Each structure stands twice: as C-alpha cells, then as structure tokens.
Amino acid sequence: MITDRPLVAMEAEFGVVGALFIKPELTETIGALVSPGDFYDQDVAEIYTLILAARSAGRPADPVSIADMRHELSSGELTMIRASEIWRGVPSAANCFEYARIVVERSKARKIAAIGQSIIDMASHARPLQGIIADAQEAVLALNSEDDEPDVISLDQALGPVVDEMDDRFNGVGINGLPTGLTDLDELVQGLRGSHVIVLAGRPGAGKTTLGLGIAENLTIRNGKSALVFSLEMSAKELSKRSLAASSAVSLGNIDSGQAMGNQEMISRITCAVGRMRDADLRICQKGALPLSRIRNIARFQHRAKPLDLIVIDYIGLIAPEAGSRQQNRNLELGAISRGIKAMAKELNVPIIVLAQLNRSIETRSTKKPQMSDLRDSGEIEQDADIIMIAHRDADSDLGRSGVTEIDVVKHRHASVGHCLLQHQGEFARFVNYAGQREQQQEAAAPHQRRNSKSLLNSFNPTGGF
Structure with missing residues (x-):
C-alpha cells in the first residue's frame, strides 16, 4: 500500500531540540548531522541555532541560558516560553538520532518538491530547451550529491584511514x-x-x-x-x-x-x-x-x-x-x-x-x-x-x-x-x-618478518621530550 510522505514532521523537530535540552553532550554529534536549515518551523530552527551557539561558547544549553542570549524570536514569541514548551513535551533523549534522521529526511523531501516546482516554472521560460534541461539536471543531481556524512569529524576518526593506509604500504600493498x-x-x-x-x-x-x-x-x-x-x-x-x-x-x-x-x-x-x-x-x-x-x-x-x-x-x-x-x-x-x-x-x-x-x-x-x-x-x-x-x-x-x-x-x-x-x-x-639505458639496481633486502603498522603505533614509546 502506497502512502503519502509528509513534508513536515513537527514532532521530530521538537524531539531533536528537546533531546538536546535533556542531554546537551549530544549537541556536537547532532550538530554535525542536522543544520538549522533542515527545520521547517522557524522558531524551532532559531532555538536550535541558539543551543549550538551556547554549547560552542561553553554556556549551559537550557531555556533560561538561550533566552539570555536572545530574548525574543523572529516570530515575536518569547524565547524562554517557546523553548520551555518544547522541553516539557519531550520526555527522553533516547530517540534523538531517529528524530534527527526524520528531520533531515523531511528537509530533503521539501527540497525535492521545490525543485519539481522550479522545473515546471523553467519549462515555460522562453529559453533554449538544452539550457533548461541542463539547469534541471544540475538542480536534481546537486541534491542527489548530498550525503549523510557529518560536516565535521574528529581527528581520531580521520586518523583511522591514515593508519590503514600505512599498514597497506608497510606490508607491500602497492601505491597510494x-x-x-x-x-x-x-x-x-x-x-x-x-x-x-x-x-x-x-x-x-x-x-x-x-x-x-x-x-x-x-x-x-x-x-x-x-x-x-x-x-x-x-x-x-x-x-x-x-x-x-x-x-x-x-x-x-x-x-x-x-x-x-x-x-x-x-x-x-x-x-x-x-x-x-x-x-x-x-x-x-x-x-x-x-x-x-x-x-x-x-x-x-x-x-x-x-x-x-x-x-x-x-x-x-x-x-x-x-x-x-x-x-x-x-x-x-x-x-x-x-x-x-x-x-x-x-x-x-x-x-x-x-x-x-x-x-x-x-x-x-x-x-x-x-x-x-x-x-x-x-x-x-x-x-x-x-x-x-x-x-x-x-x-x-x-x-x-x-x-x-x-x-x-x-x-x-x-x-x-x-x-x-x-x-x-x-x-x-x-x-x-622505457627499458633502454635504464639499469636500476634493486637492493635485495634480507627477509624479515613484517609487523603490522598499527602494532608499531601501539608499541611506540618515545623516550625523548619535545
């Protein structure tokens, strides 16, 4: 049975913000996955932005603290009242990542709808069709090129592929x-x-x-x-x-x-x-x-x-x-x-x-x-x-x-x-x-047991200081 996909999920938007109030340590992880532009409700987007700013400044991310940063939202609502309503409506932070996934998914669905309307509008323009088709393809493929990778990763996460690559090179697995x-x-x-x-x-x-x-x-x-x-x-x-x-x-x-x-x-x-x-x-x-x-x-x-x-x-x-x-x-x-x-x-x-x-x-x-x-x-x-x-x-x-x-x-x-x-x-x-006039001497290295580069890193114990 085919059902319609809603373009907005307000409960999920509330769930993300409420979960960050409950468990502020999730802010960095969720912040790398969800951008303020992914929210449909402008008030919620502004509260989410204030939470990220508070966390970045080392301040508590709760309704009182963000209201101190900005007393009133663009809609005219008082920040503390609107934020407190959202906080009270979310009982737990356990489903925060699921809420974040839904928010991002609905955001992409709205973008698809906007692109579809844009293509309809372009079709009526007095322009060469080739240019219109190219613009339409670019709009669709640009959206498709977006991935679910976080905007920011830690040095520890970035280091993993480097160590794997070192291990491959150390064990003679060709070039980089x-x-x-x-x-x-x-x-x-x-x-x-x-x-x-x-x-x-x-x-x-x-x-x-x-x-x-x-x-x-x-x-x-x-x-x-x-x-x-x-x-x-x-x-x-x-x-x-x-x-x-x-x-x-x-x-x-x-x-x-x-x-x-x-x-x-x-x-x-x-x-x-x-x-x-x-x-x-x-x-x-x-x-x-x-x-x-x-x-x-x-x-x-x-x-x-x-x-x-x-x-x-x-x-x-x-x-x-x-x-x-x-x-x-x-x-x-x-x-x-x-x-x-x-x-x-x-x-x-x-x-x-x-x-x-x-x-x-x-x-x-x-x-x-x-x-x-x-x-x-x-x-x-x-x-x-x-x-x-x-x-x-x-x-x-x-x-x-x-x-x-x-x-x-x-x-x-x-x-x-x-x-x-x-x-x-x-x-x-x-x-x-080219083989002519090229005599390259290759030193015959004595057979030795290769060690895994990860083990080298783990056993590395420097004796000198900086």
Whole structure:
C-alpha cells in the first residue's frame, strides 16, 4: 500500500531540540548531522541555532541560558516560553538520532518538491530547451550529491584511514592510489588519488591523448575499474580505434586500412583484444564544445549510475564558456573552469586527468624543455592542480626521434617532483615502459618478518621530550 510522505514532521523537530535540552553532550554529534536549515518551523530552527551557539561558547544549553542570549524570536514569541514548551513535551533523549534522521529526511523531501516546482516554472521560460534541461539536471543531481556524512569529524576518526593506509604500504600493498600501468610513472606520481586533479600538458603531438587514454585503458581493461573520458576533440570511433591498436599490438595503419583482416595472427590479436575491451567499463562522451556545468552533470549522473574510478578530460582548452558568461577574457574563463574541475574532483572523490596545451613560446626559446609557466592561457591551472605533468619529446635527438618521451612532474602536492622516460609507440597508439639505458639496481633486502603498522603505533614509546 502506497502512502503519502509528509513534508513536515513537527514532532521530530521538537524531539531533536528537546533531546538536546535533556542531554546537551549530544549537541556536537547532532550538530554535525542536522543544520538549522533542515527545520521547517522557524522558531524551532532559531532555538536550535541558539543551543549550538551556547554549547560552542561553553554556556549551559537550557531555556533560561538561550533566552539570555536572545530574548525574543523572529516570530515575536518569547524565547524562554517557546523553548520551555518544547522541553516539557519531550520526555527522553533516547530517540534523538531517529528524530534527527526524520528531520533531515523531511528537509530533503521539501527540497525535492521545490525543485519539481522550479522545473515546471523553467519549462515555460522562453529559453533554449538544452539550457533548461541542463539547469534541471544540475538542480536534481546537486541534491542527489548530498550525503549523510557529518560536516565535521574528529581527528581520531580521520586518523583511522591514515593508519590503514600505512599498514597497506608497510606490508607491500602497492601505491597510494590507482596505477597508471607504467612502472616509472607510478613510482614518480605515487598513484592517482581521489579528489586530485592531474594536469597532463604538452605541445601537439607529444602524446597527451595517448597517455591519458592509455591510463584509462589500463584501469578499465586490465584492472576492472571504471573510467569516463570526455573527448572534446576526437570522436568515440577514433578513440576506440586507438584503444584497439594499443590493446592488440596491431598497428593503427593495419586497422585503418583493413589490412589486419587479411592476416590470421592480427585477427587473433584483435579478437582477444575485443574480448577484453567488451568487458571494460570505459565510457566515452564525444560531444564537443561542452561547458563545464554540462560536463559536471554528465559526470555526476554516470558516477551515481555506477561509481567511477577515473575521469579524463581531453582537453581543457576546448571546454566552452558558460551560457551568459560575463568573463572578460579567456584567462578568466579558464580560471573559473579550473576551479570548477577541482570542485568536481572533490565532490565525486575521483581523480581527474585534465589534458592541456602549452604555449607556442617554447618553440622560439633556445631551451625547448617546457616549464610549468608554459601552460596556455591560465596561471590558475597551476594553482588548482594537485599534480602537473609535462610530456616532452626532443625531435632533434636520436632518442626523441625513436619515440622516447620525457614526463616531467613539475608539481606534486604529496611527493617530490622529478621526471621519468616513457617509450611512445606511435604505430600502436600507446606508451610503454622505457627499458633502454635504464639499469636500476634493486637492493635485495634480507627477509624479515613484517609487523603490522598499527602494532608499531601501539608499541611506540618515545623516550625523548619535545
């Protein structure tokens, strides 16, 4: 039997406030879950705000104390009388968390109703339908992106994942984040981590798209992860052709010309590659000239449908300005886009690889090696990015002509900067580990019993003082 959901639960609102009067020590926990805006009754919302303020100031949170802070509520009611009525009507604080859950749930239900009415109103506006649909999606998905995590957690709660991560690293469980599939790059970058923005820059032909797509392929085809690629320049057909060449080790030329179908070995390679690719969760958005708001909506929807592990945007210079944008120049526009991408990474807790172009000025310099300041159009990209990698291939050297590409990590918030060499295999549209002239000596550590890092922390007994 389907019943209507009430949009207001006054008893639950009274229950939250009354429980905090009875048991003030719950204030910090409930305050992290319920905001004053979640209350329908304005008087109750104001009393709740006064309770939080009293607790924050170290004062008693009772009707007399909050009335001393504010004598009269916005409605004209006396604070002490209204608060005392609520207090007397709540016999116990035992169900405080259930009351809080109901208050938050009803608040979200009212927001849904308001969004529905807003969509009805927008439908009658004399605007392009595409813009109306984008605004409607953004409103709905913004509400859906709200979670039930508290606004604030204690240091003790935040420390738990840190200790677990230490334990994984101590016991040899790989890197702190998702692998790129390229050994030297993984050692340098230390994994692609959630909420990070990784800018991959280079001049045309340096292999930015190949590397970005290759990382997504490694995660999805070889590691069973999920990735979304926004290809603002190339079609999905072109990207899938490159992916097939990289996965099958059949050259793009043979795939493009169809010659691969006349060679049994190539057919076998392609058949195996297609089998692996069909099972991969690699999603491609090939629509061009998308504004960031549309990119964000698509990413939110895809992430809600099935969680993503990586997002790739190819490339930032092709993201369109927002409709009605009043930015005076492209630098300011890209600055706003850069900040929006960082906000999206934090919201979805997914690493985002953003491809970017370099200025042509490096071609006129005596030193051709790119620098972070060569990022085209916006210095704000430097500020917002967690990692900046620059791909550079010296066309005047034998190594460069053979495809050896330097990846220079010029910014890294969580590790040292440095560089590594990768081998670009253009015919297969992929990068692989560079083996030439690389002799890395690995010290053979004597076998020893690994200890759990938590036990190390528990047994740590410092003898020295500060």
